[in-house]
Amino acid sequence: MIDRSYKKLLKLNRFPHTWCPGCGIGAVLKNVAIGLKELGWNEQNTTVVSGIGCSGRMAGYMNLDAVHTPHGRALTAAEAIKTVRPDLNVIVLSGDGDLGSIGGNHLLHTFRRNPDITVFCNDNEIYGLTGGQAGPTTPEGTKTITSPRGEHHQPLRLNRILTAKSPCFYARTTVYHVNHFKTCIREALLYKGFSFVDIISDCIELNGRRLGFKTAHQMFKWFDERFHIVEGVRDHLENDELGIVKKEAEVEVKAEAKTEVEGKLEVLIEGLKLLTLEELKHFDGTNGKPIYIGYKGNVYDISASPLFQGEKRMRCHIAGKDLTRDIETAPHGEDLVYHFPMVGRLKVKAEAEK
Amino acid sequence: MKQLVSGNEAIFQGALRAGARYFTGYPITPISEILQQAATHAEEDPEFKFLQAEDEIAAAIATISASLAGAKTFTATSGPGFTLMQEALGWGHAVEAPCVFINSMRVGPSTGMPTQPAQSDLLQIKAGSAGDYYPIAFYPNSVEESFRLTITAFNAAEESLSPVILLADAFLSHLYEVVDLNAIEAEVVPRAKEPLGRSRRLFTGTAHDRMGNVKTNDPEAYRDWLNDLKDRHLGVAEKYPLFEYFPGKNSEILLIAFGITSRIISPLKEQFSVFRPIRIYPVLEKELREIASSYRHIIVIEGNDGQYASWVEWATGRKVMRVPCLGGGFKLQWIRSQIEARLGEVR
Amino acid sequence: MYMKPRLNVIWNEIYCKRCIICVEVCPVQALAFERDEIVERPGCIRCYQCERYCPDIAIEVMDEEKR
Ligand SMILES: Cc1ncc(C[n+]2csc(CCOP(=O)(O)OP(=O)(O)O)c2C)c(N)n1
Ligand code: SF4
Numbered sequence: 001m002i003d004r005s006y007k008k009l010l011k012l013n014r015f016p017h018t019w020c021p022g023c024g025i026g027a028v029l030k031n032v033a034i035g036l037k038e039l040g041w042n043e044q045n046t047t048v049v050s051g052i053g054c055s056g057r058m059a060g061y062m063n064l065d066a067v068h069t070p071h072g073r074a075l076t077a078a079e080a081i082k083t084v085r086p087d088l089n090v091i092v093l094s095g096d097g098d099l100g101s102i103g104g105n106h107l108l109h110t111f112r113r114n115p116d117i118t119v120f121c122n123d124n125e126i127y128g129l130t131g132g133q134a135g136p137t138t139p140e141g142t143k144t145i146t147s148p149r150g151e152h153h154q155p156l157r158l159n160r161i162l163t164a165k166s167p168c169f170y171a172r173t174t175v176y177h178v179n180h181f182k183t184c185i186r187e188a189l190l191y192k193g194f195s196f197v198d199i200i201s202d203c204i205e206l207n208g209r210r211l212g213f214k215t216a217h218q219m220f221k222w223f224d225e226r227f228h229i230v231e232g233v234r235d236h237l238e239n240d241e242l243g244i245v246k247k248e249a250e251v252e253v254k255a256e257a258k259t260e261v262e263g264k265l266e267v268l269i270e271g272l273k274l275l276t277l278e279e280l281k282h283f284d285g286t287n288g289k290p291i292y293i294g295y296k297g298n299v300y301d302i303s304a305s306p307l308f309q310g311e312k313r314m315r316c317h318i319a320g321k322d323l324t325r326d327i328e329t330a331p332h333g334e335d336l337v338y339h340f341p342m343v344g345r346l347k348v349k350a351e352a353e354k
Numbered sequence: 355m356k357q358l359v360s361g362n363e364a365i366f367q368g369a370l371r372a373g374a375r376y377f378t379g380y381p382i383t384p385i386s387e388i389l390q391q392a393a394t395h396a397e398e399d400p401e402f403k404f405l406q407a408e409d410e411i412a413a414a415i416a417t418i419s420a421s422l423a424g425a426k427t428f429t430a431t432s433g434p435g436f437t438l439m440q441e442a443l444g445w446g447h448a449v450e451a452p453c454v455f456i457n458s459m460r461v462g463p464s465t466g467m468p469t470q471p472a473q474s475d476l477l478q479i480k481a482g483s484a485g486d487y488y489p490i491a492f493y494p495n496s497v498e499e500s501f502r503l504t505i506t507a508f509n510a511a512e513e514s515l516s517p518v519i520l521l522a523d524a525f526l527s528h529l530y531e532v533v534d535l536n537a538i539e540a541e542v543v544p545r546a547k548e549p550l551g552r553s554r555r556l557f558t559g560t561a562h563d564r565m566g567n568v569k570t571n572d573p574e575a576y577r578d579w580l581n582d583l584k585d586r587h588l589g590v591a592e593k594y595p596l597f598e599y600f601p602g603k604n605s606e607i608l609l610i611a612f613g614i615t616s617r618i619i620s621p622l623k624e625q626f627s628v629f630r631p632i633r634i635y636p637v638l639e640k641e642l643r644e645i646a647s648s649y650r651h652i653i654v655i656e657g658n659d660g661q662y663a664s665w666v667e668w669a670t671g672r673k674v675m676r677v678p679c680l681g682g683g684f685k686l687q688w689i690r691s692q693i694e695a696r697l698g699e700v701r
Numbered sequence: 702m703y704m705k706p707r708l709n710v711i712w713n714e715i716y717c718k719r720c721i722i723c724v725e726v727c728p729v730q731a732l733a734f735e736r737d738e739i740v741e742r743p744g745c746i747r748c749y750q751c752e753r754y755c756p757d758i759a760i761e762v763m764d765e766e767k768r
Contacts, residue, residue: 002749007758011554015716016757022720026756047423047550060558060568065550067422068558070445073415076407080416081550083403084376084425088551109408178753204720216756217725286749 002289006030006037011063018057022216024175024201028122029058031178032093035185046089049078051103054129054203055095055122062093072103075110078117091189092119096198097127100136100156111162111194118188119196121158124203132206143210159237159245162196166247169195172227173242175202176220179291179303180229180242187244187341200227200242231305232340244304273344275299277322280346284320292344294322295337299344302337322346356534361526362387364497365430365456367535368504370395370402372542374454375425378405378416383468384524385430385458410435414442414455418517421453422557424549426508430456432524433475434465437482444483446517447583449557452547454507458522459657461682470682471524473613473657476665479519479635486580488587491519491635492596493613497531501538503632506594509543514590516583521634523657525614525684588636596632597641607697608649610666610674615655618684622693634662639669646670653677653696655689675700707741710751710762714738717759723751 010033019025036046043064050059052071059066069077074094082090092099099107099121110117126144127133133146137158141150162170169191171184181199188195202208202219213219230243237243275292280299283292290303302319318326323337359367366388369377377392379385389406396404403425407413410431417429431439436457446453459475461467479491490510494503504520511518556566563575564582598616605627611619616630629645631638646652646666652674654663660676667674675696677689703714710732723739724732731745739760751760 002752002762002764004761010758012758016718016759019756021718022722023756026758027754030756030758043551043554045551049419060556063554065553066556066558067419067449067550068556068560069415069419070441070559073411073442076412076415077419080376080378080405080420081423083405083416084420084427085423085549085551088423105408106412109412175756215722215725216720217722220722 003037006033009033009036009042009063011061014061017061019054020203020205022202022204023054023128024124024199024203024216025055025058025122027175027178028055028093028120028199028201029061031175031181031185032058032091032120033062035182035189036091038186039189041089041189045087046091047081047085049074049081049090049092049094051094051098052129053095053098053127055093055124056098056129058093058122072098072101073106074098075103075106075117075119078119079110079113079115082115082117086116089189090117092117094119094121095128096121096123096125096137096158097135100158104136104156108161111168111196112165114167114194116192117194118191119194120185120188121196121198122201123158123198124201124207125155126203126207128203128206132203132210144207157239158196158198159239159241162198163236163245163247167193167249168245168247169193170198170237171196171244172198172200172237174200174220174223174227176223177229177242179285182290183301183304183341184244187246191246229304272342273299274347275344276347280322281320290343291319293318293320293337294324294346296324297346298342299346300337300340301343302340304340355536356532358530359497359533359535360387361497361500361522361529362458363391364501364533364535365504365520365522365527366391366395368501369428369454369508371501371535371540372505372508373426373544374428374508375401376403376405376417376420376427377429378407378413378420378427379429379431380407380410380413380435382410382432382435384460384471384527385432385456387527388430388456410438411441414439415445417453417455418442418446418449418451421451422449422550424545426452426512426545428454428456428508430458432458432460433462433472433478436475436478440478440482443489443517444485444487445559447483447487447489448559450515450547450583451517451557452508452511452515452545453517454504454511454520455517456504456520456522458524458527460524461680467682469524471526471614471657471684472680472682473521473523473615474659474661475521476634476658476661479521486584487516488584488591489516489519489635490514490587490591490594490633491521492594492632493521493634494632495526495613495616495630497526497529498533498535498538499632500526501533501535502540505540505542506596509541510590510594512543512545512547513593514587515547516587519635521613523614524682529614591633591636594633595638595641597638598628598630598632599645600628602627606650608646608652609655609693610652610662611655612662613657615657615679615684618686619655619689621686622690626693631662637665637669642666642669643671646672651675651697651700653693655679655693657682657684705738706763707739708743709745709747710741710760712739713757713759713761716757718757720756722754722756723760726750726754
């Protein structure tokens with residue numbers, strides 16, 4: 001049975017929401033709610049901040065204390081809230097124009113100060129609310145109402161800017177690659193520090209139609225053509241790559257600093273779930289569940305793999321299995337598995353019986 | 355213990371006394387010292403947080419957001435920065451966030467004369483942000499009063515649930531006087547507004563009804579909400595009808611001055627009657643009308659080209675004479691000669 | 702009643718904005734858009750793609766027990 005408890009995090013009495021048919025913002029809202037629910041975040045410990053724009057309306061649909069700032073100021077507000085209330089989880093839901101253009105200075109400096117907030121940027125490569133003008137992320141050459149002969153300038157490369165220093169967390173995904181999207185959301189929420197998820201999304205009504213797409217799904221296919229997923233944790237992303245960039249702080253290896261890192265790791269391992277082989281089978285990617293595999297006593301989440309995206313995920317026949325033997329004999333070796341986040345340990349039979 | 359204290363220090367200490375836990379700002383003459391004190395204080399007191407913002411837009415937004423999160427907050431700037439803060443000021447009124455904005459005025463427009471005092475941001479209190487809002491603003495004229503009024507400003511903010519403005523000027527910020535701040539007693543209004551992370555409210559600058567539901571097409575709900583806000587703000591302002599009035603002997607002439615100008619013209623108290631508004635906005639309408647009624651001539655002496663004078667004309671329905679002290683030129687001699695000249699014109 | 706049960710899915714008429722993403726993501730073409738309604742033809746393999754992609758929370762695959 002699929003878990004639909006995330007709906008408690010949405011103000012369903014205000015549904016249907018304000019966005020156009022097929023607009024990607026609805027998918028962002030829903031998947032973020034699912035991500036929050038999985039981690040048990042709720043109105044007692046979470047605050048959501050938005051800017052202005054179609055995307056900025058997201059905060060109003062979250063069943064949490066929400067702050068809807070003036071255009072571009074979401075990051076500043078989020079950082080201030082986190083500063084005086086470190087006990088709160090602070091997330092930002094906003095648009096590319098809001099965060100990258102009018103809020104551009106705040107983006108640079110919030111990134112620099114690295115507060116522990118998570119930003120979900122609905123990157124539809126256009127100014128939606130105001131009618132489809134070219135925005136900071138509009139690709140060069142794209143025709144919009146303010147670039148009738150094609151946009152003259154290069155877009156803001158958030159993948160370059162937001163990975164220019166360490167520590168950093170930047171992920172790019174799309175509303176089409178749902179598994180990857182969900183993995184990015186969870187990783188970003190769990191990351192301690194400034195994490196930014198750049199979600200390529202569709203503004204079908206004011207951008208897609210002009211580009212010649214008839215339905216949102218056609219735009220999804222276009223995303224699939226333009227971008228491909230790269231696995232594992234990277235230190236940078238090319239302009240056509242989807243994936244996660246995570247860099248640790250460049251600390252001088254002092255004795256002190258070392259123990260800190262070790263301490264952190266331990267907590268991580270303690271937090272891992274213990275799964276039996278039976279339970280592992282459950283995570284086969286169906287019903288919106290993540291795809292887990294077992295390997296050498298550990299459980300890895302391979303949902304983000306490009307092999308299992310979109311309609312292809314149905315054909316995932318290795319999910320929910322212990323693959324130790326298969327991988328040992330496979331040509332690509334075990335490195336491939338280590339790219340994926342480890343989420344649990346396998347319970348061996350004897351232990352399970354205890 | 356009596357100490358030599360500057361206006362900026364008094365403001366900062368006043369804020370601490372009022373319970374401020376968060377300060378953010380961007381360096382600008384003449385309030386950079388407040389930034390410096392806040393930064394130092396934050397190193398000593400882990401309960402107190404400081405952020406040197408990337409610009410005044412961020413500073414103002416952070417002040418309001420941190421206030422919503424549950425802390426008493428304040429920020430400080432001068433004219434050019436106050437211009438950038440206007441956006442947040444309107445937002446602060448819409449989301450009903452109690453906090454304090456300090457604007458120590460210098461000569462404008464734009465960068466103007468960075469080190470010269472002025473009083474030319476009065477209209478900016480009220481008219482810089484979009485839409486209708488009803489700010490409360492105070493303006494002290496001494497170091498001790500800066501301390502007291504900072505606390506008053508925080509109290510008024512908690513009561514009105516809005517950003518309250520404390521005006522100062524470059525002169526006052528850097529004025530040193532001997533005071534014993536610890537001996538000053540002041541009442542502090544505690545925070546009553548529920549902080550973030552308790553319920554499911556939406557704080558938005560988009561038009562909304564009293565419950566916080568977005569209503570972008572409902573004049574009735576908007577009117578109800580705005581009238582509530584107005585009543586509350588004017589009600590709180592009425593609690594603080596602060597002014598000073600020195601009736602001179604047999605004088606037919608009323609001088610109106612505030613802030614540093616009122617200090618400079620204090621020798622003229624022998625010769626003329628003097629009225630000093632302390633609550634600059636909302637304008638002390640009733641008080642001005644009453645007091646002005648016993649005088650033949652009213653002269654407003656201020657560090658701008660007639661901003662308060664126009665408010666006095668509006669409040670009293672009478673023409674007033676103006677002595678604009680522009681470009682940082684506040685000289686008693688010159689002011690006296692200007693008063694004579696104005697009176698010469700009507701005699 | 703705006704929750705309209707089909708064979709395997711429940712369709713929420715009010716939340717739905719007729720973007721037909723569900724129709725297009727269905728790998729076996731079990732859903733269709735006819736006379737302003739989402740209808741279901743036989744053949745659903747219960748892959749949950751429609752529910753996962755719907756931006757409006759307007760379509761849900763019924764839980765097996767209820768069937
Ligand atoms: C100060 C200010 N300038 C301009 C606007 C008008 N405005 C509203 S939304 C918007 C663009 C939002 O674009 P984006 O963040 O990309 O969100 P989208 O609508 O595309 O989701 C603009 C320019 C405004 N509300 N405030
Ligand atoms: S205008 Fe574009 S971004 Fe805005 S709701 Fe419509 S499709 Fe979405």
